[in-house]
Amino acid sequence: xxxxxxxxxxxxxxxxxxxxxxxxxxxxxxxxxxxxxxxxxxxxxxxxxxxxxxxxxxxxxxxxxxxxxxxxxxxxxxxxxxxxxxxxxxxxxxxxxxxxxxxxxxxxxxxxxxxxxxxxxxxxxxxxxxxxxxxxxxxxxxxxxxxxxxxxxxxxxxxxxxxxxxxxxxxxxxxxxxxxxxxxxxxxxxxxxxxxxxxxxxxxxxxxxxxxxxxxxxxxxxxxxxxxxxxxxxxxxxxxxxxxxxxxxxxxxxxxxxxxxxxxxxxxxxxxxxxxxxxxxxxxxxxxxxxxxxxxxxxxxx
Amino acid sequence: xxxxxxxxxxxxxxxxxxxxxxxxxxxxxxxxxxxxxxxxxxxxxxxxxxxxxxxxxxxxxxxxxxxxxxxxxxxxxxxxxxxxxxxxxxxxxxxxxxxxxxxxxxxxxxxxxxxxxxxxxxxxxxxxxxxxxxxxxxxxxxxxxxxxxxxxxxxxxxxxxx
Numbered sequence: 001x002x003x004x005x006x007x008x009x010x011x012x013x014x015x016x017x018x019x020x021x022x023x024x025x026x027x028x029x030x031x032x033x034x035x036x037x038x039x040x041x042x043x044x045x046x047x048x049x050x051x052x053x054x055x056x057x058x059x060x061x062x063x064x065x066x067x068x069x070x071x072x073x074x075x076x077x078x079x080x081x082x083x084x085x086x087x088x089x090x091x092x093x094x095x096x097x098x099x100x101x102x103x104x105x106x107x108x109x110x111x112x113x114x115x116x117x118x119x120x121x122x123x124x125x126x127x128x129x130x131x132x133x134x135x136x137x138x139x140x141x142x143x144x145x146x147x148x149x150x151x152x153x154x155x156x157x158x159x160x161x162x163x164x165x166x167x168x169x170x171x172x173x174x175x176x177x178x179x180x181x182x183x184x185x186x187x188x189x190x191x192x193x194x195x196x197x198x199x200x201x202x203x204x205x206x207x208x209x210x211x212x213x214x215x216x217x218x219x220x221x222x223x224x225x226x227x228x229x230x231x232x233x234x235x236x237x238x239x240x241x242x243x244x245x246x247x248x249x250x251x252x253x254x255x256x257x258x259x260x261x262x263x264x265x266x267x268x269x270x271x272x273x274x275x276x277x278x279x280x281x282x283x284x285x286x287x288x289x290x291x292x293x294x295x296x297x298x299x300x301x302x
Numbered sequence: 303x304x305x306x307x308x309x310x311x312x313x314x315x316x317x318x319x320x321x322x323x324x325x326x327x328x329x330x331x332x333x334x335x336x337x338x339x340x341x342x343x344x345x346x347x348x349x350x351x352x353x354x355x356x357x358x359x360x361x362x363x364x365x366x367x368x369x370x371x372x373x374x375x376x377x378x379x380x381x382x383x384x385x386x387x388x389x390x391x392x393x394x395x396x397x398x399x400x401x402x403x404x405x406x407x408x409x410x411x412x413x414x415x416x417x418x419x420x421x422x423x424x425x426x427x428x429x430x431x432x433x434x435x436x437x438x439x440x441x442x443x444x445x446x447x448x449x450x451x452x453x454x455x456x457x458x459x460x461x462x463x464x
Contacts (some may be wrong), residue, residue: 104355107340143343144352248356264388279360288363297315299353
């Protein structure tokens with residue numbers, strides 16, 4: 001990779017961008033972060049404001065994905081307010097939206113997703129419109145507006161026909177919505193296609209969510225052995241990726257699966273682990289979850 | 303049928319949150335601020351229209367520091383343990399006659415514990431026990447019903463959540 005930063009022509013930056021985008025796309029975020037750092041150093045020396053902002057947005061995207069988004073907000077807002085370049089403005093807006101999605105402030109997330117969408121429409125680029133629609137869907141789903149989220153995901157997936165990681169991630173979101181709408185055949189189809197694509201492109205990080213959603217879909221359709229298999233796979237992968245939220249959801253789903261299939265002892269084990277590891281101040285939780293079905297209250301994408 | 307039951311249960315949970323909020327003399331604005339969610343979202347949750355993350359759901363439960371007994375009609379005073387659930391499952395798996403015998407035996411034990419002489423009322427397991435000295439089978443079935451057929455808890459009667 002050292003040859004990347006040789007020269008001072010704009011093509012150097014584009015090479016950087018190409019490499020970090022590929023890393024981000026398949027979820028190799030630490031690797032992407034290193035490349036972007038080098039790109040930032042290069043732009044500070046050779047680049048203009050547009051390139052500096054582009055690299056800053058990419059850096060923020062990685063930081064947000066890694067749960068360190070707070071520090072990036074001022075810089076992203078500055079880029080957005082400066083309103084210099086539509087591409088960077090859209091990037092700044094969508095990254096702010098993703099940050100608010102992660103901290104579960106869905107109203108703000110929706111606000112910035114709309115800005116990102118408007119910019120994408122201005123740019124008239126179908127891929128950017130698709131990503132923005134997907135983000136609109138995420139914010140709406142966080143607010144439990146399932147039908148509206150579904151509409152955004154459908155539109156988004158229609159704009160990305162090429163099989164790839166992005167199509168897979170949008171199909172994942174659409175599939176989960178279909179399961180929530182009790183349209184299970186469509187849900188299964190989307191989720192399995194999503195998982196197949198993510199495996200094909202070795203995007204390991206993003207496989208956790210469709211695995212969880214498949215666990216949930218099988219749980220809802222009373223296929224407990226399949227639910228368990230997907231739940232365990234999700235937990236193992238989430239643990240490997242250090243994805244704490246996914247680990248919580250996996251333990252909950254595995255407990256629910258065991259409970260509904262009549263294996264109270266195993267269910268108790270999962271719920272107890274969930275409580276002990278993540279909710280130590282709530283000793284009543286295992287008993288509560290054994291007794292109360294909260295499936296219709298829980299949003300796995302929130 | 304199963305879907306209807308699940309929806310009903312969600313509405314019950316939402317309604318229970320509303321009831322508990324009112325008992326604690328909290329407005330939606332106050333509770334939602336404590337929970338870190340929007341008032342409109344809490345309102346939708348109370349109506350069973352809003353799904354949340356596990357974190358948020360458990361924060362709501364923690365806010366009320368409730369046991370399951372308090373959550374469900376305030377009948378049971380302690381949290382339901384896995385053992386409780388297993389007992390109910392075992393009970394429900396028994397034939398109806400056997401369930402009646404268990405209920406009668408529980409009634410007998412309750413009378414015995416109260417210090418009343420079981421005397422003539424004491425039923426032998428399996429015997430016909432129409433009279434149980436004040437603690438009737440239906441009394442005892444009441445507490446069992448919290449687990450078995452109550453509004454929300456699962457692993458109950460055959461109608462629960464399957």
